[in-house]
Amino acid sequence: MTTLRRIQKELKDVTTNPVEGITVVANEENLFQWHCSIKAAADSPYKGGTFNFIIELPPNFPFKSPQVTFKTKIYHPGINEEGSICIAVLRDEWKPSVTLSTVLAIISEKVNNPSPDDPFEPEIAALLKNEKSKFLSTAKEWVKKYAL
Amino acid sequence: MSAVSAATASASASDSKFVGKGVIDALAAFPTRLLSAWTGDEGNTMDAAPIRGTWPPTAAKRFEVPTTEAATAAQAVTPTLPGPWAFFTSSYMLGLFAMAILMHRIQNIVVPTRPPGHSFGTRRRDRSFLRIVYDFILPLDVTRTTTRFVLHLPTLYFMGKMLLIWTILLAQACAMYPQRDSGLIAELGDWVKKQEMSQISWATFCAVCAAFCVEGFVKGLDGVGVGIAAHMQANTSPFNLVGYAFMLHIYSSPGTHTYRPLDLPSRPDKHIIFTIAIPLLQLTIFHVLSIHKRWSSHRLIPTALSSLLSLTHFHGTLLLHHTKLRTGSTKPSTPYPLLNYIPNIFETCLILTTVLTVVLNCLTQLLLSGGVVRPLLGLGGGSLWAPSWEEDFGVLLLRIGTASLEATGLRGWGNEVGTVIAAPPVAQQQLEYGSLDMTRAGVTMGAPGTTITTTTSSGRRKRRVLTTRGWRNEVRDVRLSTGERQDGTVGIVGVIWFSRGWFREAWRYLTKLWVIGWGLVGVGWDLVRGRKVRDGWMARTRMPQPVRRVAIPRQDRNHGRAEDSGADDDGLYERFRRGEDLSDDEGEWSEGDSPDEAFSDDGEDSANEWDEAVGLYAELQSDEAASSSALVAHAHMSHRGGSPLTRRQFRNMLTPPELEPRAPSRPPVAADDDSSRRNCVICVSEERQIICWPCRCLSMCDECRETLASRSSASKHRCPCCRKPVEGYSRIFIP
Numbered sequence: 001m002t003t004l005r006r007i008q009k010e011l012k013d014v015t016t017n018p019v020e021g022i023t024v025v026a027n028e029e030n031l032f033q034w035h036c037s038i039k040a041a042a043d044s045p046y047k048g049g050t051f052n053f054i055i056e057l058p059p060n061f062p063f064k065s066p067q068v069t070f071k072t073k074i075y076h077p078g079i080n081e082e083g084s085i086c087i088a089v090l091r092d093e094w095k096p097s098v099t100l101s102t103v104l105a106i107i108s109e110k111v112n113n114p115s116p117d118d119p120f121e122p123e124i125a126a127l128l129k130n131e132k133s134k135f136l137s138t139a140k141e142w143v144k145k146y147a148l
Numbered sequence: 149m150s151a152v153s154a155a156t157a158s159a160s161a162s163d164s165k166f167v168g169k170g171v172i173d174a175l176a177a178f179p180t181r182l183l184s185a186w187t188g189d190e191g192n193t194m195d196a197a198p199i200r201g202t203w204p205p206t207a208a209k210r211f212e213v214p215t216t217e218a219a220t221a222a223q224a225v226t227p228t229l230p231g232p233w234a235f236f237t238s239s240y241m242l243g244l245f246a247m248a249i250l251m252h253r254i255q256n257i258v259v260p261t262r263p264p265g266h267s268f269g270t271r272r273r274d275r276s277f278l279r280i281v282y283d284f285i286l287p288l289d290v291t292r293t294t295t296r297f298v299l300h301l302p303t304l305y306f307m308g309k310m311l312l313i314w315t316i317l318l319a320q321a322c323a324m325y326p327q328r329d330s331g332l333i334a335e336l337g338d339w340v341k342k343q344e345m346s347q348i349s350w351a352t353f354c355a356v357c358a359a360f361c362v363e364g365f366v367k368g369l370d371g372v373g374v375g376i377a378a379h380m381q382a383n384t385s386p387f388n389l390v391g392y393a394f395m396l397h398i399y400s401s402p403g404t405h406t407y408r409p410l411d412l413p414s415r416p417d418k419h420i421i422f423t424i425a426i427p428l429l430q431l432t433i434f435h436v437l438s439i440h441k442r443w444s445s446h447r448l449i450p451t452a453l454s455s456l457l458s459l460t461h462f463h464g465t466l467l468l469h470h471t472k473l474r475t476g477s478t479k480p481s482t483p484y485p486l487l488n489y490i491p492n493i494f495e496t497c498l499i500l501t502t503v504l505t506v507v508l509n510c511l512t513q514l515l516l517s518g519g520v521v522r523p524l525l526g527l528g529g530g531s532l533w534a535p536s537w538e539e540d541f542g543v544l545l546l547r548i549g550t551a552s553l554e555a556t557g558l559r560g561w562g563n564e565v566g567t568v569i570a571a572p573p574v575a576q577q578q579l580e581y582g583s584l585d586m587t588r589a590g591v592t593m594g595a596p597g598t599t600i601t602t603t604t605s606s607g608r609r610k611r612r613v614l615t616t617r618g619w620r621n622e623v624r625d626v627r628l629s630t631g632e633r634q635d636g637t638v639g640i641v642g643v644i645w646f647s648r649g650w651f652r653e654a655w656r657y658l659t660k661l662w663v664i665g666w667g668l669v670g671v672g673w674d675l676v677r678g679r680k681v682r683d684g685w686m687a688r689t690r691m692p693q694p695v696r697r698v699a700i701p702r703q704d705r706n707h708g709r710a711e712d713s714g715a716d717d718d719g720l721y722e723r724f725r726r727g728e729d730l731s732d733d734e735g736e737w738s739e740g741d742s743p744d745e746a747f748s749d750d751g752e753d754s755a756n757e758w759d760e761a762v763g764l765y766a767e768l769q770s771d772e773a774a775s776s777s778a779l780v781a782h783a784h785m786s787h788r789g790g791s792p793l794t795r796r797q798f799r800n801m802l803t804p805p806e807l808e809p810r811a812p813s814r815p816p817v818a819a820d821d822d823s824s825r826r827n828c829v830i831c832v833s834e835e836r837q838i839i840c841w842p843c844r845c846l847s848m849c850d851e852c853r854e855t856l857a858s859r860s861s862a863s864k865h866r867c868p869c870c871r872k873p874v875e876g877y878s879r880i881f882i883p
Binding site: 002005009010060062063093095096097 | 830833848867
């Protein structure tokens, strides 16, 4: 009961005050699954790309953290092959007072500003650190390939 | 008998022209004389006086007219005897002043700042080695035993050293020190033998002061006054530094010493060494306990140990002395130091009182019922006898002594009511809520609530106490203090210390003594005047007991109109409102009826009551434009029922019953900022009601609290806002 109420409230919050660049559509039959897409910022390496991801809310939602999975492939040091994203708040720093709009904001920030610190994909991180131009070109290539 | 007094007396005799000066001298020397007369350390003159059993009749004269030879002889042996006045000009006094200032400053300045609650830890990439070491050490975690140990280490060393020296001194004075020709023990013994007494005393004083400062400092950093008498006082509190310094000062000078080897420094009597060593032992134990944070407040065992040691020593010495006195092999004056007489005698009195009471109680029970069932019957509740670890042994003794006196205080003489044994219900559950202590530094102590289940089966009582923690532990009692315990202390911080609790118990003890004494005098007076005391008591016994009011059923009281009153009851007010005439009789009746209604507890009645209250309140509101205080007053006036009006009920009253028929008022689900700040962070729909301890986050509603409580064990309960462990919660009401 608590869970549903909270999710409805969160959904309302996200639709009335959307995070910039992110659109959220909840699954009609299953409110616990949100289909989201993020449009990369113009000054990011993924300019022009639109990436889809799914937020899965656990049945005991505010007490357990939601799961975020990217469906669109993205060349990003913090997102791995399977689409998992490395965000501390979604792992051991989760607390019930974190709202989903905060989570979305963090995702947007993470996607638009890839950083080599605590990487999920060490190879991409190393490339970003040492040969930025190569990284940028690969990222652009991937965007063209998968995210347009 | 003192050399100084003798010298002063002879000096005043020779300077007989300056009579005034002589008088002043005699006055100034009086305390010295008194002290020396009591301690009786001066062998020469004492032996010259007539002894054996009775106090010499010429004792008073000994001070005034000493023979010149005796005076000079005494002077030759003991050049100086320190007077009490000399204490005020000694370095000990200076040290005490410094300590007072230092402790006061520590108490007021070393106060923990509240650590930032939401630090996520900034990470540094490149750090120098020094930086790493610095970060490793600072900030200090004073709750850790290792840290505390390191802080305590220097003073621990000094205290241990001084304790060792005093132990060796004692062993040497008793001639029990192991005689070796070489080796560590022999070297140690020789080294101690060569130490001057004044140096040892001063070093002891310094060590004690340093230990005080360290403990005070650590407590200050910690900021946690868990059960400690005064915020800063640490465990040194039951200790009287002034008295100790005075003793050290007096016995550090050779004038008071009895043991004078030719080529080695002189030593005081072994009993004196023992009385000085006991407090030192106690302080050392305190200092060791202070290393562990949880033990740092334990006071009972060390104080009990030192008290018992002191008492044993005191009585042993007196007993031994008197047996020796009877055989005639010693001087009449006791070797026990005068300063320690009073506390020992007092404690002995208390112990004797307690023992006497318990023994009499047991004897009575044994004689009357053939067995001792409850040895502490009538001596107050169990809580009285259960000591807490933080309590002083002296305070405990006083408490128990007072209770014993109270139990023997002729209280129940006129009471002829036999014991009424009611069969207790099979299982009783008693719920106690948790409590919390808060100071400026934050939450200092949380006591968890308990559920006590008492099961009675076949005459045996089983008691099961379950403590509740975390989200299940409701804290209803928050005590605010400025960092000191309720029964604080009196005196200069760190120097003189008296527990207020001690004073209170002492006062109760004295009043009880007074009452009993006065009662005995009264009884004695009656006897003297030839009254029959027994008759007086009997008369008192037969005094009519006040009859408790019993609710008589309505039919009995008002036989004829039982049927009309029941139905009319609710309509009465309506009739009054309509302006109908009500007879006095009926008004009285409705008044007399109300206590009966208070007894009826069923839901229907209370619902009716509630309706009536809301109606009455709305009525009052509509009549006049009332101020806010009148609002509350009206609400209280129109509220009826067993419990006082709560805020929620008041809020429900404010909303007219027509608009919202007694549903719990739910705030509108508006998405404005205010509601998100006021609503529970978990379900975001209910208002926040629960505050967590000790992080003090006001974060959620009671429903979500219950969900959280059922989700994990108490040790894993964490605040939903700051993720700190939760020890308990309180429900708060925002009007």
